[in-house]
Amino acid sequence: MADLSIDVVAKAAGVHRSTVSRAFSRPEAVKSETREHILRVAEGLGYTMSPLAQALRRKTSTFIPLIVPDITNPFFAELAKTMTQAADERGYQLLLCVTNGDAAKTDGYFTAMQAMYAPFGIVAPSTKVDTDALKRFDFGHRVVVIDRVEGDSSVPTVTVDSRRGIVLALEHLRSLGHTSIGYVSGISGTHTAQDRMDAYLELSAEGSSTPLVLDSGSDPDAGARAAKHFLEMDNPPTAIIAANDMVAFAVISALGQSGVRVPEDVSVMGFDGLALGARFNPALTTVRQPIADMGNIAIELAEKQNLNGSVDHVVLEPELLVRASTSGPRK
Template identity: 30%
Template sequence: MEREPFRNPGRVTLRDVAQEAGVSIKTVSRVINGEREVNPETAARVSEVAAKLGYRPNELARSLKGRRTRTIGLMIADISNPFYAALARAVEEVARSRGYTMILCASSEDPEIEREYVEVLSGRRVDGLLFVPAPGDGSHLRREQEAGLPMVAIDRPAEGIRTDTVMVQNAAGTRKAVEHLISHGHRHIAFIGDDKRLHTTRKRLQGYLEATRATGLRECFRLGCSTTSAAEEAMLELLEAPDHPTAIFAGNNLISTGVLEAIARAGLRIPYDIAFAGFDDFPLASALRPRLTLVRQPVDELGRKAAELLFDRLEGEKSSSPSRIILPTRLIVRESCGCAPS
């Protein structure tokens, strides 16, 4: 009798592989576990079917009721970025207080690396996943989500799937900072931002445009500055123009570093020759001279809220509808914008 084609839309089990390969579950188990008592041709057929269906060894264990590893995964974008280091610390504190261990991964903003790490974390049978989504379509995460793995996106929403999300007021925070520069009389303000595929970049650019368009100011922005050196080069190009900006807004902490390097190389003084403001406050910002005016994200709260939301899902305390939490930002006014020292 001819078998019906495999149509299971959920997580693939040993039974699914056995049915498709036309063998017993015990035989599949032996092949998966590398036992030698299986005919080589049969083993090859089972391995081919398992690969075709996307079976992974942890799937039976996950199906056992109440089975947990008490581990969660956290995938950030860049392990060297102080923002993500602070975020990871906040998540880890919540996880430890709940008796869980956290496994940390970094995607480097690469969807393929993100996919590979999700498979690794799934193979380790994590109970839940917190992640800063890589840019682009995140539909490769849907299979894990549909199979029952709770997920919470941090800092930006995941494209292609519906999941819980915790982020901050990127547009409002930027708009307030640019409006503050405008209040100092600046009429040519430039914006330097990260990869335009990132939700945070687009929202911060939106805030900049809202502020400049509301007052009829000239728009001047550069995107795609994903590294400090790229931001430095973009800033130098702006400064080399005959009519260069009198104020600059940097889209994140790494961009701020590049912008400041460029201003120093050009021999300009902040805020006398050019005013500065940026997104992402950091500890040394108040130690530099002049002290830097920056938008502060509640990074600790961002990590805690996301972790708590994930544990609520694990404990069955949340509704089935995804939640979206947006935390407020705060403009920390210092001297780099032109304000007198406090």
Template identity: 30%
Template sequence: MTRPVGKIRDVAKATGLSIATVSRVMNGGKNVSPNTRDKVLAACKQLNYLPNPAARALSTSRSKTVAAIIPTIEHSIFAKYIASIEHSLAQRGYSLVIAISHGDLDEELAAAQKLLGMGAEAFILSGADHHPDLLDLFTQRGVPHVYSSIWQPASAAPSIGYDNTALARAAMDYLTGHGHHHIAVLHGPLTESDRTRDRQAGAQAAQRDGLTLDFHETSLDVAGGKAATRALLQSANRPSAIFCFSDVLALGALFALSEAGLRVPEDVSVMGFDNLDWSGETAPALTTINLPATRMGAEVGTQLMDHLDNGTPLGPVRLDGAIVERASVAPVTRRG
């Protein structure tokens, strides 16, 4: 049975507050005590009251809507990140709208134009590579925006994310510290992602005497990881370790090595990047790099709301990732 929809005056009556105070809470207004906010939100839930977004926008000139344009929703790290943003925004009465760019700058531009037409007040973009027309559009209209999943203090907009270069370098140091001196590196298309290019730079920075690195570009999916691993196994000089710039590529590598009758990590070590939800459940469990997706989502959401509500300046934030040691990497001395 459908519950009747309450009205703002019903909430005011139930809480003993004025309609103006209830309205201020629902619009994320200032000078509202936590106790008052909690009382109003509880009454709204009990009375099934939701403010009309169109009416709110007309009365306040605010849509309280933030847009996020991401390359894909297929990988759990993006789902975790988006869920964190939405949770952060909801605490203060904001809504989140999402568009998928498929890593295409023209698609991203078209999506942003559409979302601006829908009233989006601020934008969250992945990485720092964007269509120049998009950045011009934001500048002309004064649209607040941040870059996520990347750390570039000198970028055109504030970056809130992790240092992909440093994390890739840390992974290489970890592998060489385990005695690996011939490492294959699997990565997605370099032209589609500055995050991938940063990780490549980090891996290359680890180059030293006696270390052989083989870079293999492939599609950013399990099939791409399998195909690239099959190809590198054709070499007479098989690498002792495979470092993948994504866990999905690492999963493909695990499948290909198993099909070839090779043991992980006894014959070949495998390391990923992302720490996707399932990475601890592979056989063997995948050693990888954990990315702070949940913390990043909360930081992005909070910064944009503080800016929109209070004029607080947006600023870059570097978040730390960490190596997660599991069972897919072993010292070379343990190889059979």
């Protein structure tokens, strides 16, 4: 049971270790009876190849790092979940790396990923991706980013159409009769967040209602501040769009603390479509991002790029998810 090396198997099967190696990694290169015999012997011994040794020699591994800023944020958690699945369906092993927003740590993961011969990596940023940081590593082009990347289309990306999402949210609220719709940005820093905000500003103006940003901070307290701001207004909006579900939760919670009811007193929408939203009080109306698809596509893009060098930028469609946190405005 201890110390199963390829040589042990080779001896047991009466062949050379290179044959054993081939039996596993290049099955067509070894006579089928031999191969089956070897596999049987290996099986009997409970042998598995050392991914370490393999990676070392091949100079490529199946470890693929997923770099996220904060696993505590359900968006990234859900992403991680679906990507783990997607990864090992394709024979990869996902290495979840959390940076806690520490750029230095991101760098560390990059070098680690290089050292581990990762074929590529996936980055879900919390801050605008620094192109130079990516370039600094010679695998710079083997990273897929789940966000836009400013002024550089050489790295593949997969994103959700932020503007479209905001359109959906606005349409929903307007169809409910809302004309005064506020926005709270909450987490900022990514291009995606920026895009949502910009879309809100622009579309809001087009819709002839004046944009009203309740808070544009990027810390966990943004929701509370937005609520405070809301309460102090003479003429508060009848609906609020939050930049993401977590912020929406915080807003609703803070509002509730002051006796403001959702959706009776004010409608609140999120953006993300977290599973958690269905279990919030009230269940959150939101714009759903196809998180599972994002994971799958990210891996596909990476593979494709590895294969033929193509760099794609996939933009996914968001979807409206109406639950209980929105209703017609109070008369």
